[in-house]
Amino acid sequence: MAGLGTAGVLASGAVGGVVGRTTAARPPSPVVSSSTARESPTPVEFTGTHQAGIVTPAQDRLHFVAFDVVTDSREALVAMLASWTAAARRLTAGEIVGPDDSGEAQGLPPSGLTLTVGFGPTLFMTGDGVDRFELAARRPKSLVELPVFPGDALDPSISGGDLCVQACANDPQVAVHAVRSLVRLGVGVVRVRWTQLGFGRTSSTSTAQATPRNLLGFKDGTANLKAENGSALEQFVWVGEDDVAWLAGGSYLVTRRIRMLIEDWDQVPAPHQEAVIGRTKTAGAPLGQRKEFDPTDFGAVRGDGPAIPHNSHVFLSHPTNSGTAMLRRGYSFVDGTDDSGRLDAGLFFIAYQRNPDTGFVQVQRNLAADALNRFIQHRSSAVFACPPGARDADDWWGRTLFEA
């Protein structure tokens, strides 16, 4: 770090009369039965084998940003990644970035902030085949743009990206401040390509969290992989030794901005909605069962057919039938209304997996006949390789990639 030009600015920290943000440890808050606002727990540890923000219990709010790299200088890119790492370490601890901190998070606690970085396929080789940063040989084979799926309605201007940062926190102002701070540090090196705010988590990533509801009104992520599923995480989330070495302990991130056709969905009576999803609306129980965590019984019969229809979302996406699993940590969004006054709202889908081919791609192919497809539209798509965590206080995002 010492040799990197920007480190000095960050290391100067809270001098110059600027008061640091709260850093005193607070006791963890009790788990609440919803995505409701809550007091913020102790800072989330930044250093670790894996990056924080993946199996970390999902925070309530999201600010996601994808960047294009606008420099051709590998050195400048590396310096920025190092400065980002130092800043991320301070921000997640609830501290200001430096003397010229923009200030809007002063006085706010760490709020569970995590910052998670990922590298897109175009960082390794541009669409027209340019190896800007001598990284082409280090591209993981699985890090390619996702295939086209039936029904995709993607907008390229809000898809893809050379880099991404996922900021999650229990206070949106803290997430926004973190993204703004990284954007400022990246001036001349990166440019914001697209961003997405999410106001409410739609998945639990810990068994200690209650299952939230998405904007379809249904509990989402009941059968999600959770932080406590140790061996399943190794199998389905963390990149192993069968992939490129620099990515070991990392994970692949897939994002999809899934617009929900809210007005159409709201016309559908609840029993039909339940048949589309495969769960009851109020309890979130698999159809044919009574409680949310009752086992999903695909053999159960109702009338002259299966209790859980074979074109329901639960049937087609369930590990039993898709043959795989991934860790979801998506967020609800409302981005106003479109030109016809319809809500531009839905789910910003985020999933982490050991390999996109056997994760999102496999599940999404299995969803081709999903009854839910009538009510949703995929508008944005991106895939990133998220490196392992910072091993110590001197480590920086991407070191394993850039240090040959």
Place this chain on the structure above:
Amino acid sequence: MAGLGTAGVLASGAVGGVVGRTTAARPPSPVVSSSTARESPTPVEFTGTHQAGIVTPAQDRLHFVAFDVVTDSREALVAMLASWTAAARRLTAGEIVGPDDSGEAQGLPPSGLTLTVGFGPTLFMTGDGVDRFELAARRPKSLVELPVFPGDALDPSISGGDLCVQACANDPQVAVHAVRSLVRLGVGVVRVRWTQLGFGRTSSTSTAQATPRNLLGFKDGTANLKAENGSALEQFVWVGEDDVAWLAGGSYLVTRRIRMLIEDWDQVPAPHQEAVIGRTKTAGAPLGQRKEFDPTDFGAVRGDGPAIPHNSHVFLSHPTNSGTAMLRRGYSFVDGTDDSGRLDAGLFFIAYQRNPDTGFVQVQRNLAADALNRFIQHRSSAVFACPPGARDADDWWGRTLFEA
């Protein structure tokens, strides 16, 4: 109410196997020193002399929606307003709207939800002079589109509106659910014209609340009118007997979507930012003083000039110099980025006043020379007359206006 067509649907309430939302009273939460997420207090009372959501301690999140009325039927409009009132009463109590509730707020507490309705100038007479609802004679003289101010960069498609609803809550999902529910009840009568989400309050409206920071990084609203300022509220917020009778106890609402040129602002060193605002960045003290609530001393001198520059925002907007006051309850917003990758972020300004001419218009005229103008752009503007509160359980939004 009994004669209104839609009331029956709403009155049926939580029947049909749908479990109601949490309605048990909770103790009020302690005030936190920030806009941080917090546990939700007891439901805010819906019935009252004034509508809730004006002097109610500002909640953390906003979903604001402006509507165009698409029917010519006064009867349909009145029926919708009555059904909205009944729904608002249920929603703010933390209950579901009815058996076909969309569901995403099930299990969530009331979260301090308030719903506040307003009537725009075009409800009384369209831009081309049509008196659709026999209301022209009842239009308050002060309810006219705001004048054009120097520097305005308004987008008509996100300005104005025949009706508005301001939904504020401490959980964004609760605010979103409320707006969605009213939109559903309004199908065929109104159409969404524009909406704005706000993620963090930028004003306190109670002396029990700490002053939050806006996206300029400064504490905002230190000298705001507060719920506890009894006689000042009568003077500056509530419509009195000098206006049309149906609006007595109501208030005028002005909204302005003020984009902040964040990247430009972030280039300005803190001492210069402080001179633009007129307060210190960290403490929020008036320049020349030490603490946030120290008196603003416009006679204080620093060097060879006034401590608080005469073109600073505080100098020009302060009641002492603008000659008036209003109650602000704005919210920070981030709506992604523009085509050049710059943050589309700022302040969704909301102010309530007894009269727009002697409220927002007077202050805004005084701000013509504001040093802050270089860093902001007004992109949307609207004005509404907000009727008094529902006097009892049978009252409905607009009764005093529509019942001649």
